[in-house]
Amino acid sequence: MLTLERSIEKTVNCIERPRASCALGGALAAISALPGVVPIIHTALGCGGSLSGAASFGSGYFGSGYCSGFLAPSSGITENNIVFGGNERLSEEISSALELIDAELFIVLTGCMTEIIGDDIHAVAAEYENEAVPVIALNTPSFKKNAYSGYEILLDGIFNKFLPPAAEHDEKLVNIFGLVPAYDPFFRGDLEEIARLLGKLGLKVNTFFTPDQTFENITSAPNAGLNIVFSRTYGVDFAKSFEKRHGTPYWVTDLPIGAEASDRFLRELQVKLNLDARTVERVIAAENRSYYGYFSRLADLFGDGDLKFYSVSVSNSDYAIPVASYLQKELGWVGLHSFVTDTLDELQEREFVRAYENSGLDAELLFETDTSRIAKTLRAKHPENRGQRYFDDITPLFIVGSTLEKVTAQTFGAGNLAVSYPVYNRVITDRGYAAYRGGLHLFEDILSSIVAPR
Amino acid sequence: MSYYDKPEQPVRDSRLVIGDSYTGTACGALDCAKSGCMLQQGRRFWQANSCQMALSLMMAATIENAVIVMHSPIGCGSSLFGLTPGVTKGNVKRGKAPKQPIWLSTNLTEIDVISGGEKKLRETILYADREFRPEIILVIATCAPSIIGDDVNDVVKSVGGQTGAIVTAIHCPGFKSRVVASAYDAFYHSLISRVPLEPIDYRDYNPPERADPDYATKIRALAAQKQNTVNIFNATSIGLADEQELTRLLNAIGLNVRIFAEYCSVDELRMMSFAGLNVSLCNVHDDYILKYLQEKFDIPYIICGMPIGFASTKAWLLEIAEFYGLADRARNLIASEETQVSEAIAPFLPKLAGKRVLICGGVVRTSVEAVFLKEIGLDVIAVRAYHYDDGADPVISDLADSLDDTPFAVSNQPFEMVNQLKKLQPDITISHAGTHGFLAKAGFVSVQLWDTDKPFFGYSGIFQLVRRLVFAQRNDSYTKRLAANVAQPYRDNWFERDAYSYITD
Numbered sequence: 001m002l003t004l005e006r007s008i009e010k011t012v013n014c015i016e017r018p019r020a021s022c023a024l025g026g027a028l029a030a031i032s033a034l035p036g037v038v039p040i041i042h043t044a045l046g047c048g049g050s051l052s053g054a055a056s057f058g059s060g061y062f063g064s065g066y067c068s069g070f071l072a073p074s075s076g077i078t079e080n081n082i083v084f085g086g087n088e089r090l091s092e093e094i095s096s097a098l099e100l101i102d103a104e105l106f107i108v109l110t111g112c113m114t115e116i117i118g119d120d121i122h123a124v125a126a127e128y129e130n131e132a133v134p135v136i137a138l139n140t141p142s143f144k145k146n147a148y149s150g151y152e153i154l155l156d157g158i159f160n161k162f163l164p165p166a167a168e169h170d171e172k173l174v175n176i177f178g179l180v181p182a183y184d185p186f187f188r189g190d191l192e193e194i195a196r197l198l199g200k201l202g203l204k205v206n207t208f209f210t211p212d213q214t215f216e217n218i219t220s221a222p223n224a225g226l227n228i229v230f231s232r233t234y235g236v237d238f239a240k241s242f243e244k245r246h247g248t249p250y251w252v253t254d255l256p257i258g259a260e261a262s263d264r265f266l267r268e269l270q271v272k273l274n275l276d277a278r279t280v281e282r283v284i285a286a287e288n289r290s291y292y293g294y295f296s297r298l299a300d301l302f303g304d305g306d307l308k309f310y311s312v313s314v315s316n317s318d319y320a321i322p323v324a325s326y327l328q329k330e331l332g333w334v335g336l337h338s339f340v341t342d343t344l345d346e347l348q349e350r351e352f353v354r355a356y357e358n359s360g361l362d363a364e365l366l367f368e369t370d371t372s373r374i375a376k377t378l379r380a381k382h383p384e385n386r387g388q389r390y391f392d393d394i395t396p397l398f399i400v401g402s403t404l405e406k407v408t409a410q411t412f413g414a415g416n417l418a419v420s421y422p423v424y425n426r427v428i429t430d431r432g433y434a435a436y437r438g439g440l441h442l443f444e445d446i447l448s449s450i451v452a453p454r
Numbered sequence: 455m456s457y458y459d460k461p462e463q464p465v466r467d468s469r470l471v472i473g474d475s476y477t478g479t480a481c482g483a484l485d486c487a488k489s490g491c492m493l494q495q496g497r498r499f500w501q502a503n504s505c506q507m508a509l510s511l512m513m514a515a516t517i518e519n520a521v522i523v524m525h526s527p528i529g530c531g532s533s534l535f536g537l538t539p540g541v542t543k544g545n546v547k548r549g550k551a552p553k554q555p556i557w558l559s560t561n562l563t564e565i566d567v568i569s570g571g572e573k574k575l576r577e578t579i580l581y582a583d584r585e586f587r588p589e590i591i592l593v594i595a596t597c598a599p600s601i602i603g604d605d606v607n608d609v610v611k612s613v614g615g616q617t618g619a620i621v622t623a624i625h626c627p628g629f630k631s632r633v634v635a636s637a638y639d640a641f642y643h644s645l646i647s648r649v650p651l652e653p654i655d656y657r658d659y660n661p662p663e664r665a666d667p668d669y670a671t672k673i674r675a676l677a678a679q680k681q682n683t684v685n686i687f688n689a690t691s692i693g694l695a696d697e698q699e700l701t702r703l704l705n706a707i708g709l710n711v712r713i714f715a716e717y718c719s720v721d722e723l724r725m726m727s728f729a730g731l732n733v734s735l736c737n738v739h740d741d742y743i744l745k746y747l748q749e750k751f752d753i754p755y756i757i758c759g760m761p762i763g764f765a766s767t768k769a770w771l772l773e774i775a776e777f778y779g780l781a782d783r784a785r786n787l788i789a790s791e792e793t794q795v796s797e798a799i800a801p802f803l804p805k806l807a808g809k810r811v812l813i814c815g816g817v818v819r820t821s822v823e824a825v826f827l828k829e830i831g832l833d834v835i836a837v838r839a840y841h842y843d844d845g846a847d848p849v850i851s852d853l854a855d856s857l858d859d860t861p862f863a864v865s866n867q868p869f870e871m872v873n874q875l876k877k878l879q880p881d882i883t884i885s886h887a888g889t890h891g892f893l894a895k896a897g898f899v900s901v902q903l904w905d906t907d908k909p910f911f912g913y914s915g916i917f918q919l920v921r922r923l924v925f926a927q928r929n930d931s932y933t934k935r936l937a938a939n940v941a942q943p944y945r946d947n948w949f950e951r952d953a954y955s956y957i958t959d
Contacts (some may be wrong), residue, residue: 006877010581011577011581012560012578012581013561013574014523014558014559014560014561014574014577014581014582015528015558015559015561016533016556016557016558017529017531017534017556017557017558018528018529018536018559018561020528021528021529021532022527022528022529022532023529025529025532027680038943039504043628044505044509044597044627044628044629045500045502045503045504045505045628045632046502046503046504046505046508046628046634047501047505047628048501048502049502049504049505049508049533049888050504050507050529050530050532050533051529051532051533052502052507053508053535053536054529054530054533054535054536057533057536058535063891064891066943067943068869069502069867069891069892070501070502070503070888070889070892071501071502071868071892071943072501073499073500073501073504074500074501074502074503075500075580075607076500076502076503077629077631078628078629078630078631078632079629081629082601083628088634092498093498093499093500095498096498096499096956097499099499099945100499100869100944100948101943101945102579102828102941102943102945103943111564111597112526112527112567112597112601113598113601113629113938115599116567116598116601116602117601123637141564142527142529142530142598143527143528143529143564143566143567143598144560144563145565146529147529155784177722201883251654251958253853270633270678281482283902289743302611303652306854332898333864368860372585372586385899386564404554417784422535422537423535424538424539425539
């Protein structure tokens, strides 16, 4: 069905196989990784099930958490509620959830149908303000933006609305934001590696969404001395509001992948937090010793196997710069194109393009949401050999993308590795690509994908 | 006007007696349905579940050379990523191309919700047609367009002339029914309403020519071929291994078999009316289309439970055989098959004798399998059916006869299931897909109620099920360790209360 030569004009903003679910889906995926937080989904029963499927099966088999997926409380509204309103059913559901479910915080979320009928979830939640366990309500309308905005709505609701303004600050405490649970499939491993590194500098780190965290990490967040946002697009506005409410400054940067990016990251952090420069340099030296101790062993495979590639990356905006940068600067590959599959608004796009242009990347930046159009664009830019005796094509090619790029890669005879959502041909637990260890992991996974058929 | 002529099918709530919240016995459930109390019951607490859209997608995703158009906000189709590997595998197993399902979302935004999404739907359909050149476009009409009043049928009808593909709509807004099984009707209605179900002369078959001296013979041959063809209807939980087993058995008594409608192309769907008999594999799957095929093409149908276990397989086969006057042949086959499989399972049965089983999932499958498990010596201590609909009354009656005082609940709710399990502590838990993760975390070893990779039906199903039940009992250390290290979300006092205490009248 995929005819690569033809290009049909697309004038409607439909999306082929969208690589993010709705705001409700994003909020649910994030809540499922937050300690002690339980959602109450004010929609038809199916939303919770379908949307958890998007994260459970679409993100390296992320699965379900403490009280997510099919366990999540849901008002399960029906036609009757669509006509007469769903507030009463919601209220009954909240009362029952308080009786039944052990939680530190309940968060009522909406979906398209309850937003359209205009149920006042805030009024309903307010009836429970004297309960031992707090109940807050957040509007996550499914027809505004997407899963990434659900993450931002959730952060804003918890940190900028629910938590009281910070009374004091601990300069050694850092909060990490910007890696979106499930929609950044390696968010847990990435967060843990960043926390490990910062720990070596004597900092305490709130990652919130990793299994080692408790609800206290959430409540201590306003006291942090710095918020690091590892995203040019997601969580930036949130961090601004956070600063206004709690007085914590923020730093927007790219997730470092590999030694080159991590060295830069640590030196910049040293300046931001006015850390002891000698300590930072000592950590950098130790990390590099370890990193290259492993990395260099693969020089034999890499060199003898002739594993230098043309590279194309296809990912969300969070991973686009880090991955392209790693492939170009760490592996010395020849970057051709970086496809960003997010739908960004004008401001987000401008910010992202600026960051990309400042990253010194050779790969051409392209925005495209649709898998088939990514394949077509590639083919249009790099035509097939039609029998010429001498033909300069783009082999050897490697595509670092999502599982959807597997078919595209096969069409081009290219290697491929899925690192961006959706990932359903790999299983992910604590693996991450951030920093030094992550850089080794990415090397390991790319090379493993090449030797796997042996 | 019959259901079939309407633009949209009725949900099961208005077509049948249905229910999703009940506790008692199987016999009590039948009484409760008759007296009307089944309809009244609900819950004070619900956990997220599936919806008719999710199940519709499972079927739609299998249709060959199709593009799915989700007329919805961006999130509704996102469960398709989870369905993709299974569909690709299903295609490969059936010798079809390993294509991944393609879908487009109309990505309804706030402006569309205010001003209507019809134009966007029309343009998306046209784009899907031009870009992917599918044979069929299945529009999934979800909650949002239903509430804002988009006339999806009008769009589908009016766009039809401009596309190479057949365009039809599956009307499946999740809020319209808590009974997920409504999806079967929604899916079949989409076929009935716009997909040709009759073979085309000289394309699908060569009709005998009047001038042919053998005209009468050829007409008879064609009629005989049609008459001897049995259509079997699969759906979601029924995999290739089951289709093959039933095909083998029906072939053995001299019948041709065709399988519909999952994993069919538009060309294959046209053969649906070229049959002498339509046969269901589940009382709650396909009465909607079987009755239509009878009404429209005069093809009789059989709905006779689900062929799981000795008695049900026998009844199912005999019912078909009797229709064709092949009962003697079938009885011989059954006798031979039963002897062989009985010998094969004999070494396993002592390991299962008296084992206490709880079974949970689709109403027909659980009821039929519970009766079978009792038949082979297990102790069925509870049955949990995902929904009640009166189409399932024959199998619920069988259950009531066989296990008259066994607790029977209508529930798809995990909090009730885990509560009941903690109290009953069965040796074996057989349960629906989607439950095995939380069951393991709660400390219960569980066996798949269905799995499209494994056989469940007929004699092959008997052997494999028995084998799997024994296998499941070997080595529970994974579950034990998992449960010891994972916290349950329920407060401790929940387990002191009745499992079904949140059900309301």
